[in-house]
Amino acid sequence: MLEISNLHVAVNGTPILKGIDLTVRAGEVHAVMGPNGSGKSTLAHVIAGREGYEVTAGEIRYLDRNLLELAPEERARAGIFLAFQYPVEIPGVANIQLLKSALNQVRRARGEAELDAMDFLDYVQTRLALVGMKEELLYRSINEGFSGGEKKRNEILQMAVLEPRLAILDETDSGLDIDALKAVADGVNALRSHERAMVLVTHYQRLLNYIRPDRVHVLAAGRMVKSGGPELASELEERGYGWLDTTAEVGEARA
Amino acid sequence: MRIAQEDRAAYVAAGRSAMEAGPSWLKLDRHEALENFFRAGFPAREAEAWKYTSLAALERQQLHSPAPGVEFLPDGLPAGHLLGYGNGYALSRSSALPESMLGRLDAALARTTLPAAARFGTLAGRESMLVALNTALWREGLVLHLPAQWRVDEPIFVVRTIDEDGAMVHERSLIVLEPGAEATVVELCNGRGDYWRNPVTEIFVGAQARLLYVRLVEDGVAATHTGALFARQAQDSRLDVLSLALGGQLTRQDIALDLAGAGASATLHGCFLAGGRAHVDHHTRIEHTAAHTQSREIFRGIAAGRGCGVFDGLIVVRPGAQKADAQQSSRNLLLSPHAEIDAKPQLEIYADDVKCGHGATVGRLDESQVFYLRSRGIGDAQARALLTHAFALEACAAVAPGTLRDWLTQRLDGALDRLVEGGRK
């Protein structure tokens, strides 16, 4: 579904990603771990299509298309979803307004009819229940004044509403209490299917206790330095990143 | 600069017909005001208050007093009292209120027994030459005078249309709410042609009275609008002013609020749109004269194309105004590289126990917000339009939710759509 090969990315002329290879197949869940500043969010943003990141080499293919050619909204309509590490506040635009426009855009792209107001509300109710979010938050401005946990839940709500093919969750588990963490995990697990894939960027094992990944990768200084099965996550939790040779050759890290 | 003899004819002609009727004190006032205007002329760029706005084109223009015209009633006007003015003449009236409460100002001033008459001219003063010209040349006019405890529930709409090229129209309004009275007034300015509109409005809000006053400017694309609004508030009164400047070639609004009674509170909200080559200038002055007074000022400006906006907001806290609380926010959005907005907040504080704050920003759309929306499947243009609307709508928050707010929001949305569309071309 997603094939990243030899991806090099620079920001303002500074190389950040230095040859990433990552293949994610439909039905798989991958975890990406790694120290602060290693390039995890950069990778997530490049997949989502954020401007300001210069791809200096390599490519990304998604469902057999050249992903880098597509505008961010085209990627979203093609089924890519990024849950932001730092969700953006948008005063004056109601959460529900975003959900409705976004869903209708995505449905149109999938060749489905737009939902009318009543059907849309019914549908959103079911998603709210799934992520355990207060209905009141639907009518507030997007993320404005939301607590840290509410913002993260809101990302998962959007994901649950849009039902993406490929979801990238950038530290959605950070700063969550146990209940919120479970709600996020429930949201993710509910979406898990053989047609969908997920990439979880995380620092902690605890999310992976609820969502068992197929593969775990370590990103350090812009390179994938190690990949393994779920047991790699617990090993990292115990030993940290110090024991890894972060200058390792790219080839070793191929998944 | 003084008005040359050969350029005075149009003003003299307009003055002659305006001064035909009315009590002698008023005639005298008018004569004096016209002489003052001739001596001092139009405000010049050298004056600090006119640094960013030039009336040179207006000065050169051949102007005349028009004949009564027509009124353009906009779509979906909510239910309420309705007064229609065409080229400055009162054309229609649909209201159950007696004429002595809502009617023509000239008639009210002719009956000097009315207490409202004594207030006329006391706020507008003599300093501004544009006000002087209005004083000399206004005709018919508008008065709203509500007795104590009188509440008018439905909004009072005043539609003012000008539809003649080269017309100059000096509209005059006097609004007096006696203690405890309540009303909502919406003045809509629209029209067609390269006319000049120069309205002056004086507002007195009595003790515990409440007034919502909206000025919706939808003047024609070639029009010049120089408006002056003066308000004085007695104790524990509440005044909400909303200025929506959505049309016209050159719009200048001078708004001065005086919180003269203890416990008075005011909101002054505004939103202006400047597209094409339009120029929109708001000069506001909020004076805290009495103790425990509160003001909230929120302005949102959006400029596109080669449009230019100015916000100059002064807050003065007088020595007697202890515990005054004043907050001002001016946020401005530039949608194109050639658009320009100058924002100048000013505080003058002469009391020591006060709470005052202000903030002014001029910027572009936040790209991280644009990306967030796009990453959810919303197209680039739609994302930008959504953010621009949200930005502007903050100014309408002063109006309570309901049919009036919905209608104002619609007017603003429509104007924004045209601005964003025009900016893209």
Ligand SMILES: Nc1ncnc2c1ncn2[C@@H]1O[C@H](COP(=O)(O)OP(=O)(O)OP(=O)(O)O)[C@@H](O)[C@H]1O
């Ligand atoms: N716009 C930018 N301008 C300059 N440097 C940037 C920019 N964006 C990212 N960087 C740099 O790129 C590096 C990688 O940042 P990134 O946010 O991808 O790290 P991360 O792995 O997500 O870290 P964390 O675990 O703290 O979230 C950092 O050194 C960061 O400072």
Ligand SMILES: [Mg+2]
């Ligand atoms: Mg990050």
